[in-house]
Amino acid sequence: MLQSPDRPVVVTHWGTYHAEMRDGRPVALSPIAEDPDPSPIADGMIDALTAPARIERPAIRASFLAAREEGRLETDGRGRGFEPFIEVPFDEALDLAAGEIDRVRREHGNGAIYGGSYGWASAGRFHHAQSQIHRFLNSVGGYVRSIQNYSYAAADTIVPHVVGDKRGLVSAHTSWPRIAAHTETLIMFGGVPWKNAQVSSGGIARHILDENLGALRQRGARLVSVSPIRDDTAGDGVEWLPIRPGTDTALMLAMAHVLIAEDRVATGFLDRCTVGFETLVAYVTGTSDGVAKTPQWAEGITGVPAATIRDLALAAASSRAFLMVAWSLQRADSGEQPYWMAIALAAMLGQIGLAGGGFGFGYASVNGIGNPVPKLSFPSLPQLDNPVADYIPVARIADALLHPGEPYAFNGMDRRYPDLRLVYWAGGNPFHHHQDLNRLRRAWQKPEAVIVNDSWWNPLARHADIVFPATTALERNDLAASSRDRFIAASHKVAEPAGEARDDYAIFSALAARLGAADAFTEGRDVEGWLRHLYEAGRDKAAAADIALPDFETFWRDGLVMLPAPDLDDQGDLLAEFRAAPEAAGLATPSGRIELFSERIAGFGYDDCPGHPAWLPPREWLGAEAAGTYPLHLISNQPKTRLHSQYDLGSHSRAAKRHDREVMRMHAKDAAARGIAEGSVVRVFNGRGACLAAVELTDDILPGVVQLSTGAWYDPADDGSDRPLDRHGNPNVLTADHGTSRLSQGPSAQSCLVEVEPYRSTLPPVCAFDPPAFARRGRD
Numbered sequence: 001m002l003q004s005p006d007r008p009v010v011v012t013h014w015g016t017y018h019a020e021m022r023d024g025r026p027v028a029l030s031p032i033a034e035d036p037d038p039s040p041i042a043d044g045m046i047d048a049l050t051a052p053a054r055i056e057r058p059a060i061r062a063s064f065l066a067a068r069e070e071g072r073l074e075t076d077g078r079g080r081g082f083e084p085f086i087e088v089p090f091d092e093a094l095d096l097a098a099g100e101i102d103r104v105r106r107e108h109g110n111g112a113i114y115g116g117s118y119g120w121a122s123a124g125r126f127h128h129a130q131s132q133i134h135r136f137l138n139s140v141g142g143y144v145r146s147i148q149n150y151s152y153a154a155a156d157t158i159v160p161h162v163v164g165d166k167r168g169l170v171s172a173h174t175s176w177p178r179i180a181a182h183t184e185t186l187i188m189f190g191g192v193p194w195k196n197a198q199v200s201s202g203g204i205a206r207h208i209l210d211e212n213l214g215a216l217r218q219r220g221a222r223l224v225s226v227s228p229i230r231d232d233t234a235g236d237g238v239e240w241l242p243i244r245p246g247t248d249t250a251l252m253l254a255m256a257h258v259l260i261a262e263d264r265v266a267t268g269f270l271d272r273c274t275v276g277f278e279t280l281v282a283y284v285t286g287t288s289d290g291v292a293k294t295p296q297w298a299e300g301i302t303g304v305p306a307a308t309i310r311d312l313a314l315a316a317a318s319s320r321a322f323l324m325v326a327w328s329l330q331r332a333d334s335g336e337q338p339y340w341m342a343i344a345l346a347a348m349l350g351q352i353g354l355a356g357g358g359f360g361f362g363y364a365s366v367n368g369i370g371n372p373v374p375k376l377s378f379p380s381l382p383q384l385d386n387p388v389a390d391y392i393p394v395a396r397i398a399d400a401l402l403h404p405g406e407p408y409a410f411n412g413m414d415r416r417y418p419d420l421r422l423v424y425w426a427g428g429n430p431f432h433h434h435q436d437l438n439r440l441r442r443a444w445q446k447p448e449a450v451i452v453n454d455s456w457w458n459p460l461a462r463h464a465d466i467v468f469p470a471t472t473a474l475e476r477n478d479l480a481a482s483s484r485d486r487f488i489a490a491s492h493k494v495a496e497p498a499g500e501a502r503d504d505y506a507i508f509s510a511l512a513a514r515l516g517a518a519d520a521f522t523e524g525r526d527v528e529g530w531l532r533h534l535y536e537a538g539r540d541k542a543a544a545a546d547i548a549l550p551d552f553e554t555f556w557r558d559g560l561v562m563l564p565a566p567d568l569d570d571q572g573d574l575l576a577e578f579r580a581a582p583e584a585a586g587l588a589t590p591s592g593r594i595e596l597f598s599e600r601i602a603g604f605g606y607d608d609c610p611g612h613p614a615w616l617p618p619r620e621w622l623g624a625e626a627a628g629t630y631p632l633h634l635i636s637n638q639p640k641t642r643l644h645s646q647y648d649l650g651s652h653s654r655a656a657k658r659h660d661r662e663v664m665r666m667h668a669k670d671a672a673a674r675g676i677a678e679g680s681v682v683r684v685f686n687g688r689g690a691c692l693a694a695v696e697l698t699d700d701i702l703p704g705v706v707q708l709s710t711g712a713w714y715d716p717a718d719d720g721s722d723r724p725l726d727r728h729g730n731p732n733v734l735t736a737d738h739g740t741s742r743l744s745q746g747p748s749a750q751s752c753l754v755e756v757e758p759y760r761s762t763l764p765p766v767c768a769f770d771p772p773a774f775a776r777r778g779r780d
């Protein structure tokens with residue numbers, strides 16, 4: 001038996017743990033024995049349950065409540081983020097929220113409700129907040145949704161144009177064990193950061209990065225990590241190729257140039273499996289634009305020596321080579337290009353579909369990419385149909401709020417932004433994830449009402465009008481399963497809800513009842529009824545895939561079922577069937593082949609995304625202009641000590657801060673030039689905003705680059721400015737809110753220049769983890 005009553009299983013996005021219970025409370029989370037390389041992120045979860053910033057009761061922003069009590073429709077949201085809140089009885093908050101939803105849907109239609117509610121929420125299948133909110137909003141008439149994600153929006157749009165679907169991006173990856181067994185030269189653009197492989201959406205049973213890199217090392221494979229940061233691929237035997245951020249396309253183009261110039265192109269593969277090579281050749285050699293994309297040319301852009309580029313291209317052509325590209329590369333201006341060019345380069349090497357050869361995206365961006373799993377997709381809460389057809393690309397939220405009705409281009413379409421009056425968010429944090437937070441704050445003043453369910457008074461909750469206290473994953477029973485791992489788990493309630501916190505399901509059930517949709521939303525089931533219902537449906541699906549799952553009672557008692565590992569040879573290599581029979585197994589592209597030139601994209605006429613992969617200098621990068629006001633490139637990558645903003649207030653995340661601030665890494669040379677000392681607090685700034693951070697000096701980073709990970713809770717000083725100083729170290733006060741291109745309109749956080757200076761004034765306290773001010777009704 002796996003679990004005992006004093007060690008129930010709980011599941012998080014960063015792993016599966018036993019809750020060690022003392023006197024009916026969890027005191028620690030210990031990893032399950034099945035996990036060879038568990039993550040310590042869970043260490044901060046227990047103290048966070050009872051932190052002062054816990055939301056314990058429903059609360060309403062003071063002037064919002066005053067306006068509604070006077071029957072006024074307050075449209076001035078300028079108080080959002082700074083005003084005090086008034087705690088109210090649960091029923092009153094529910095009445096108020098249901099009233100707002102009903103008013104907006106009657107006066108403006110459901111197309112005025114934004115319910116995209118992007119975010120990772122927590123790992124269980126039933127209490128998954130996005131599924132809950134989408135089901136709820138659908139049951140009351142629908143909402144404007146978002147498409148894509150912040151993770152790989154540009155890739156999501158470009159990859160299907162090139163290979164016909166999302167193979168190699170979200171599915172059908174060549175598995176890690178195949179790579180470990182066959183690849184001779186592994187080139188990792190963006191590395192394979194252990195910090196990122198700690199997590200995977202929906203939960204993890206086994207962390208697999210270490211064992212696979214270990215196997216590659218043992219076999220003597222050549223490991224090349226192309227990245228501005230050395231430890232993006234950790235451990236011995238890794239060649240670090242520092243590169244200027246945002247310039248990988250130039251490096252790949254130059255590798256293509258070497259292959260062409262030295263007659264190493266796999267023309268047989270190109271003839272059978274691709275279209276458009278001639279156009280790409282004309283561009284690479286410079287016949288079409290007068291610029292030959294030689295290694296010397298690329299050295300000037302990337303900072304990688306020309307001889308190294310030639311060596312790398314020839315090494316790849318002379319061995320079984322695999323190109324990995326992290327998701328980070330496309331979270332940048334023209335982020336489509338490195339992805340398109342990586343596919344083109346892999347095609348020129350001719351190894352796509354061979355054992356351990358070709359390309360693949362997002363390995364170690366999350367643990368589950370390349371994890372061999374049985375073909376079983378476990379059911380989740382059905383979301384019902386959305387009667388509203390309208391959507392926005394997810395990262396265009398501030399544009400939509402600021403520019404209702406205005407036109408924008410997207411993937412060949414001419415669209416218009418909706419006119420959004422009400423925003424409801426549960427399970428995501430736009431004041432974590434969105435770029436240019438000062439701009440978002442201006443946009444956030446526009447809606448008539450903002451409703452949020454969350455567990456903590458994080459910056460999103462503080463910027464809401466109506467706040468509902470939600471339980472955390474440790475405070476409710478749930479089912480967990482991931483399409484990228486081999487487990488089904490029972491995640492147990494191990495703590496009582498804080499204060500009056502309720503499950504999102506309970507909050508939405510109560511709202512649905514007030515809006516005449518109780519039955520549609522609940523189908524008459526309580527939580528346990530749903531868990532049994534979903535589990536039985538999953539058990540049927542598993543049986544159809546020849547996997548026997550125990551009955552619900554046994555499952556619940558044991559806590560965890562590990563599914564059988566699939567036969568690795570069955571998992572194959574990405575596009576192997578296509579390679580073997582390009583006609584019969586043709587791709588869903590217009591040509592049926594891999595498109596190195598896309599007539600369709602060329603037909604859109606976008607100068608920021610032409611018909612073939614191209615080097616398009618980003619708006620902000622370490623090119624010639626960088627010698628100007630903001631000479632440092634800011635990498636705002638994923639944090640090592642938490643998932644995004646989740647549990648930033650917990651002890652594990654806080655232990656890594658200095659002077660209570662987030663730590664920014666900087667090269668010693670860049671620090672010396674600015675009189676900045678190790679461990680001191682600095683001001684990081686550009687024309688969009690400024691934040692404080694504590695400095696760690698390192699030579700593991702390319703000079704000219706600074707790294708401040710995401711996730712420190714935004715903590716604006718209440719200084720009346722429209723660009724208030726963030727006291728805590730949230731890089732999104734600095735990043736730019738531009739679409740990657742008109743093709744994808746994805747987020748482009750990584751194209752960001754800044755300057756850094758010592759902070760010599762008295763250090764302001766960090767208030768991010770304090771609850772907001774509360775007022776009493778009638779006087780604020």
Ligand SMILES: Nc1nc2c(c(=O)[nH]1)N[C@H]1C(S)=C(S)[C@@H](COP(=O)(O)OP(=O)(O)OC[C@H]3O[C@@H](n4cnc5c(=O)[nH]c(N)nc54)[C@H](O)[C@@H]3O)O[C@H]1N2
Pocket residue numbers: 118119120121122127128129150151152331426427428429430432433434435453454455456458460470471472473504636637638643644645646710731732735749750
């Ligand atoms: N500068 C920069 N910005 C970035 C990125 C970057 O690389 N650089 N990366 C981007 C990427 S890839 C992503 S995916 C986004 C991530 O952005 P998000 O996914 O929005 O970030 P999280 O902090 O995970 O937000 C989850 C929120 O849900 C809440 N929550 C958790 N469980 C529950 C629940 O059961 N119910 C309710 N109601 N709430 C719950 C948490 O408390 C938290 O506030 O950030 C993006 N932003």
Ligand SMILES: Nc1nc2c(c(=O)[nH]1)N[C@H]1C(S)=C(S)[C@@H](COP(=O)(O)OP(=O)(O)OC[C@H]3O[C@@H](n4cnc5c(=O)[nH]c(N)nc54)[C@H](O)[C@@H]3O)O[C@H]1N2
Pocket residue numbers: 150151152189190191193195196197198199226227228229232243244245246247248326327328329331332364365366635636637638639640641642643644750
């Ligand atoms: N611990 C932890 N793990 C996470 C997350 C988290 O919040 N915490 N978030 C998860 C989520 S939602 C996602 S989408 C994934 C994201 O996965 P990624 O997007 O792959 O993650 P990042 O950490 O943003 O970037 C990885 C590395 O790419 C490098 N890099 C950045 N720009 C460039 C460039 O232009 N060229 C090259 N060659 N390298 C570059 C950076 O040095 C960075 O450390 O991570 C997931 N994993």
Ligand SMILES: [Mo]
Pocket residue numbers: 150151152
């Ligand atoms: Mo992501």
